[in-house]
Amino acid sequence: MDEQTARREIVRVGKLMYERSYVVSSDGNVSVRLDDGRVVATPTQTCKGRMTEDSLAVTDIEGKALNERRASSELAMHLLIYREREDVRSVCHAHPPHGSAFAVAGLAIDQPILSEVILTLGCVPLAEYGTPSTDELTEAMRPLVRHHNALLMANHGAVAYGADVWQAFDRLETLEHTARIAILSRALGGPRDLPPDAIEKLINVREAAGYLDERARCQSCGYLHETQVVCPAVERDTSAPSRAASASPNGKISLTREELIELLSQAARASR
Numbered sequence: 001m002d003e004q005t006a007r008r009e010i011v012r013v014g015k016l017m018y019e020r021s022y023v024v025s026s027d028g029n030v031s032v033r034l035d036d037g038r039v040v041a042t043p044t045q046t047c048k049g050r051m052t053e054d055s056l057a058v059t060d061i062e063g064k065a066l067n068e069r070r071a072s073s074e075l076a077m078h079l080l081i082y083r084e085r086e087d088v089r090s091v092c093h094a095h096p097p098h099g100s101a102f103a104v105a106g107l108a109i110d111q112p113i114l115s116e117v118i119l120t121l122g123c124v125p126l127a128e129y130g131t132p133s134t135d136e137l138t139e140a141m142r143p144l145v146r147h148h149n150a151l152l153m154a155n156h157g158a159v160a161y162g163a164d165v166w167q168a169f170d171r172l173e174t175l176e177h178t179a180r181i182a183i184l185s186r187a188l189g190g191p192r193d194l195p196p197d198a199i200e201k202l203i204n205v206r207e208a209a210g211y212l213d214e215r216a217r218c219q220s221c222g223y224l225h226e227t228q229v230v231c232p233a234v235e236r237d238t239s240a241p242s243r244a245a246s247a248s249p250n251g252k253i254s255l256t257r258e259e260l261i262e263l264l265s266q267a268a269r270a271s272r
């Protein structure tokens with residue numbers, strides 16, 4: 001995407017986020033990674049409903065300013081997501097009330113209650129609390145970014161990302177809508193979960209249609225463990241020399257933090 005289009009679309013998404021009460025005051029931030037690798041981001045301390053195209057900041061992938069505007073202090077979480085996910089070109093962070101209520105209550109959005117959410121978004125895990133704009137927050141998010149397209153941040157809010165600014169916004173909107181329905185259903189006696197065979201069919205459909213790829217099988221959804229759906233990441237990683245757990249001549253092996261978490265969670269699942 002070129003810079004002018006990115007500026008225009010960030011302003012449009014900022015207005016929508018504000019009008020839909022996903023943010024108030026100067027909350028939230030939106031960014032786009034351009035084709036040339038630079039990042040256009042919302043400026044610090046600015047209401048997202050009142051931005052102008054010329055108010056936006058431009059940085060490199062390390063966050064170094066490339067124009068006279070100062071980017072949001074929460075840009076670090078956007079840069080983490082861009083570094084972890086080559087396919088992501090836009091990130092939207094907000095404090096939508098229903099999604100944030102889950103984050104405040106210490107809950108993930110991971111119940112199998114809506115067929116279309118399983119098809120298009122998958123599960124939204126809860127990252128542990130970290131002080132905003134510090135490494136604490138990005139380190140809590142890092143293990144979750146690879147397999148999910150939206151995250152909740154404990155006692156803070158939500159972030160969603162995608163191939164362009166509209167996919168990122170749509171995922172944020174789906175997250176908020178799902179959280180709202182989940183809360184409302186509790187007043188009507190509680191949601192009824194979809195059974196494992198229905199979930200398997202939905203996962204087949206979403207992969208055949210290209211809504212989500214096999215990476216989403218590795219999401220932190222309790223319900224996936226009750227199905228025949230298997231996370232392919234570890235098998236694939238060990239066959240790829242660049243990402244493989246590497247063995248040294250003395251027989252010791254080394255794993256990345258992500259590989260270790262994946263192995264441990266697979267072992268925990270297998271022992272249930």
Ligand SMILES: [Zn+2]
Nearest residue numbers: 028074094157
């Ligand atoms: Zn925030």
